[in-house]
Amino acid sequence: MIQELLESNQFLLLIALLLIISVVVTKFSSRLGVPSLVLFIAVGMIIGSDGLKIVYFDNAEVAQLIGVMALVVILFEGGMQTDWKDIRAVAVPSVALATIGVLLTTAIVAVTAKFIIDLTWLESFLVGSIVGSTDAAAVFAVLKGKNIREKVSSTLEAESGTNDPMAVFLTVTFIQLLAFEDTNVWVAIGSFFWQMGAGALTGVLIGYAASKALNHINLDSSGLYPLFALGFAFLAYSVSSLIESSGLLAVYVSAVVIGNGELAYRYSILRFHEGFGWMAQILMFILLGLFVFPSDVFTGNVMWNGIITALVLIFIARPIAVLSILSFFRFTVKEMLFLSWAGLRGAVPIVLAIFPMLAGIGNSQTIFNIVFFIVLISALFQGSTIMWVAEKFHLVSEKRINPIHSLEVISIGKANVEMLEYEVTEQNQIAGETLEDLSLPDRALINAIIRDGDMITPYGQTIIQPGDTLYILVARKAKKQLKKRLQAEKE
Structure with a gap:
């Protein structure tokens, strides 16, 4: 009993130290111009089994579960802060990037993976689908507090908030094709439209229900309202998942509905979720850092394959997808080039890279290591230079008037x-x-x-x-x- 108590106290001490260190790390990240998610991952790798050996963690199921829960919190917080008036004007190009853009990116990365990494075609398309979408957690974290022009930032936020269904659909489809030879592709395509439509509709319905409940139910303490709102976030995800639609899309849509309506206790709700969103990011990226074994990732073969694939993704696949789609809309060349550069990869690709491991797909560990290295490169180089690129392209506006x-x-x-x-x-x-x-x-x-x-x-x-x-x-x-x-x- 005493030994168990001591172990629990040591665990609590570790959690306390990690939270304090992570919050301090965010201060250094802004000074260094490095996205905080990179430093959170570094903290996880340092204390992990290949570092100081303080924590040993290799449970893919737990990593996936906590990663998804954290993404729900982050998407909900980001959605509530999103102004519908801003994203309504760019809804069509954003959705096009979130669907067709992800397909184009996936195809180009797949061709690269086939000839560079020497995978089968299905495994190559699996890699492309995992890294094909921008990451909401990374985008929301990097853009928060930045005064990038509304049209551009709104497009990027709306795209990152809605492109997860396409990435999840493609990833699951290629896993099924690898695991089951008799998978019906047409059924899978029909499933995608169901996931998008049902997920969005579920988000709207639960968002309106949440708004009514938050405004009309008088609770004993204002501190209960943020928890009440968070309950609706997980309700949106779980209901959508039960009907086999996109839970992450439902969470984002419900948050946009809640945040853009009349909302009592808005201050308490937004401030709570901002802090809770930070905690979710810290927990998720540290855990993903723990899950990674640096001795496996930072090898010559993985680094070489990861660098080549990342360069193709950043300088070829993403620009082709953005330019080929946004050229049909009223975007300037500088705006399109910036959106190409700002297509960050983050937590979603790493969480999706765990799916093949859970399914027992061959080369799943190789795929995970390469995806992780691609995310590191994207977050480190793209994330740290977003404001510099925005300033060079004169896309930094004055502080919003009366937001x-x-x-x-x-x-x-x-x-x-x-x-x-x-x-x-x-x-x-x-x-x-x-x-x-x-x-x-x-x-x-x-x-x-x-x-x-x-x-x-x-x-x-x-x-x-x-x-x-x-x-x-x-x-x-x-x-x-x-x-x-x-x-x-x-x-």
Whole structure:
């Protein structure tokens, strides 16, 4: 009993140290210009069986399970932060990249794998399908807080959030073709359309149900609402999986529906999921780092094959897919070249590379090692140079003016009122007006104004200035009217 207690305490100490180290690592990653996911993976490899030998981990089933759960959390957090107004304008090209683009990328990488890695054609297409899609976790992490032009960033986010079904479909199909010779290809193609359609529909339905529940069920504590929302994320994934549709697509769609609707306790929900999303990333990438044996990956043969395949993926396959599709839409050459470079690979390819190992496919360990090395190269070189490329192509815009997600709601206990935090810009109609001339709804009251770091007590003659942060107490029924007044722009 005492020995078991000591072992559990040691395990908790290890978890604590890993969390602290990982959070500190994120600070160094921004200074070094290296994506944090690379450093998280490095931490896992260092403490793993080929490093300091602190943790030995080689359980593919557990790695896959935790990887999928983490992806649900990350996709849900990213979807809630996605503005539908931004992605609606680029929905068609994004979906085209997420489907046709993945097919083109898969085919080109497969040809390379056939002649470079010396795999069979089916095994080569399996490699191509695994690395054919961009990774939502990597893209959301790299783009977060960056002021890349809306059209480009929205396209990349929408593509990465919706291209997982195609990658999963292709991976599973080629595994079935390798494992079962009598697999019906036409049935598999029909399954893909079912996965896309049913997954999207499930996401919409559960998203609307979640929005209604979050806004109308009065819980005892505001801290329960983020957990309530997270429950709907896993509900979307599990329901979709049970009907054999795309669970990850359902999660992303449901999150977009929830995040773009009226949402009580928005501040608590978004902040909780931002932190939980970071924890999911840390856990997932460290675990994947533990699962990798560096002595197997960093060999001459794997590194050579991985480098050649990665170069073809980055400089040939991805650009051909992007240019051949987006040339039919209103994208400039610089925008298309940037989207080509920003097609990051991350957790999804590594998790998908575990599928062949679970299925007992021949050369599965070789495929996993090469995929892992490709992801490292993509994250290290593409991820660390995204902002540099964006600046060179003049695709960095000024900070968004008056973004809708900057409205942070703090609910006050069980009262039917909320506190809005709103930052005034020069384009706002209310800029330059006095408080007595604002014509706010009757059930709205400005409690405080923050100006240049100082708090100002508001009174009738106080003039609202650009840059002011207003804290407004408002009844829920008047919130929509208040937001419309605050966001009105000057003619």
